[in-house]
Amino acid sequence: DAGILYGIIGREQASDAATLAAMADGAYAGGCDIIQLREKNMPTGEFLRRAQILREKASRWGKLFIVNDRIDIAIAAGADGVHLGAEDLPPEIARQMWPKGIIGVTVRNLAQAQAAVAAGADYVGAGPVFPTTSKRLDAPPLGFAGLQAICDAIDIPVVAIGGLNAGTMNGIRKTGCSGVSVISALFQLRDAKGHPDRGAAAPCRLTA
Amino acid sequence: DAGILYGIIGREQASDAATLAAMADGAYAGGCDIIQLREKNMPTGEFLRRAQILREKASRWGKLFIVNDRIDIAIAAGADGVHLGAEDLPPEIARQMWPKGIIGVTVRNLAQAQAAVAAGADYVGAGPVFPTTSKRLDAPPLGFAGLQAICDAIDIPVVAIGGLNAGTMNGIRKTGCSGVSVISALFQLRDAKGHPDRGAAAPCRLTA
Ligand code: NI
Numbered sequence: 001d002a003g004i005l006y007g008i009i010g011r012e013q014a015s016d017a018a019t020l021a022a023m024a025d026g027a028y029a030g031g032c033d034i035i036q037l038r039e040k041n042m043p044t045g046e047f048l049r050r051a052q053i054l055r056e057k058a059s060r061w062g063k064l065f066i067v068n069d070r071i072d073i074a075i076a077a078g079a080d081g082v083h084l085g086a087e088d089l090p091p092e093i094a095r096q097m098w099p100k101g102i103i104g105v106t107v108r109n110l111a112q113a114q115a116a117v118a119a120g121a122d123y124v125g126a127g128p129v130f131p132t133t134s135k136r137l138d139a140p141p142l143g144f145a146g147l148q149a150i151c152d153a154i155d156i157p158v159v160a161i162g163g164l165n166a167g168t169m170n171g172i173r174k175t176g177c178s179g180v181s182v183i184s185a186l187f188q189l190r191d192a193k194g195h196p197d198r199g200a201a202a203p204c205r206l207t208a
Numbered sequence: 209d210a211g212i213l214y215g216i217i218g219r220e221q222a223s224d225a226a227t228l229a230a231m232a233d234g235a236y237a238g239g240c241d242i243i244q245l246r247e248k249n250m251p252t253g254e255f256l257r258r259a260q261i262l263r264e265k266a267s268r269w270g271k272l273f274i275v276n277d278r279i280d281i282a283i284a285a286g287a288d289g290v291h292l293g294a295e296d297l298p299p300e301i302a303r304q305m306w307p308k309g310i311i312g313v314t315v316r317n318l319a320q321a322q323a324a325v326a327a328g329a330d331y332v333g334a335g336p337v338f339p340t341t342s343k344r345l346d347a348p349p350l351g352f353a354g355l356q357a358i359c360d361a362i363d364i365p366v367v368a369i370g371g372l373n374a375g376t377m378n379g380i381r382k383t384g385c386s387g388v389s390v391i392s393a394l395f396q397l398r399d400a401k402g403h404p405d406r407g408a409a410a411p412c413r414l415t416a
Contacts, residue, residue, distance in 0.1 A: 041249040043295035043296070044277055044278070044295060044296045044297055045294070045295045045296055045297065045298070046295070048297060048298075048301075069252055070252070070280060071280045072278060072279045072280035072297065072305070073297075075305055076297055076301045076305060086253070087251035087252060087253045087254070088251070088252045088253055089252055089253065089256060089280065089281075089284055090253070090256075093256075093284045097280070097283055097284060
């Protein structure tokens with residue numbers, strides 16, 4: 001099993017439509033199975049237009065596209081699903097609103113993972129596994145052991161997130177998780193000439 | 209016809225849940241037919257909790273409750289409808305997503321009003337009628353004549369918004385519009401002792 005490579009992108013990585021489209025091509029070409037669009041404090045119309053770009057790219061590549069937080073934008077754009085964090089809609093409500101959508105839930109510990117399953121989540125994003133600077137740390141890192149406890153306890157896919165890089169992939173793989181989620185590793189690495197390094201994703205891919 | 213009194217409330221008027229609940233009671237008691245909850249850059253979960261408060265108040269008073277911009281929150285909270293501005297979801301998409309919801313659309317001129325009707329809007333909020341400080345002015349004020357042209361041209365209710373006060377109500381009434389929308393007049397007037405003036409809405413009510 002090659003594992004799921006789950007990329008997260010937002011305006012910090014791609015501020016305009018052309019960059020967003022190019023990064024999506026690069027990420028899917030580099031092995032990404034899923035791209036999540038995450039935008040904070042963006043007007044709904046602009047968020048929707050960006051989601052429509054990624055919808056088209058995902059369809060062209062035959063890959064998945066998920067919207068962070070906004071189930072309205074996810075449905076309007078024809079996304080495959082929505083990812084919900086602690087400050088978003090409760091997953092039970094999202095499940096009622098969108099029976100066929102993929103619903104992912106961020107979990108910080110085993111109890112939250114089990115609650116997500118009970119709420120009807122299709123997968124969980126578990127983390128942070130290690131300390132990260134990409135968002136404020138509101139829970140202690142899971143570490144390999146905490147991640148493994150979640151993977152052992154629930155039957156839906158567990159995507160590891162937070163502080164991951166090529167050096168930690170071997171340990172991540174041993175936890176039994178289904179995939180890894182990366183922001184900086186996928187979209188911010190540059191090759192020697194300063195161009196986006198489309199091969200950067202490869203080392204992060206979980207290989208059996 | 210007594211006309212529709214349409215109040216708009218958000219965190220600038222009511223920053224906490226208790227104030228929000230009290231203002232809703234005051235507004236409905238003061239003659240408000242509809243309250244719209246308008247929040248910018250608020251986490252979805254918090255926005256939903258505030259919407260649930262207003263849902264309960266509207267039901268208790270037998271009045272209507274509308275959510276600005278966020279159709280996901282409107283549906284999740286069981287609101288009566290959603291109000292869409294220029295930077296929100298296109299009304300055609302909102303109508304597809306929510307066939308039974310009341311869909312209101314902000315319009316700045318006659319062409320936009322006619323487009324809103326074609327898109328399936330249930331009402332329009334037309335304005336600003338007069339200059340206002342409550343949001344940036346991205347279109348010239350309609351004035352009485354511009355408002356009347358819209359009211360004459362379309363068959364769905366037209367709610368006048370922007371720069372309205374008791375002194376302009378007589379002129380507004382003559383345009384044939386269905387109601388008035390107020391933020392500051394409803395929620396920011398204070399009585400002589402500095403308490404919210406629950407009677408402030410009364411002069412704004414359109415009476416035949
Ligand atoms: Ni595989």
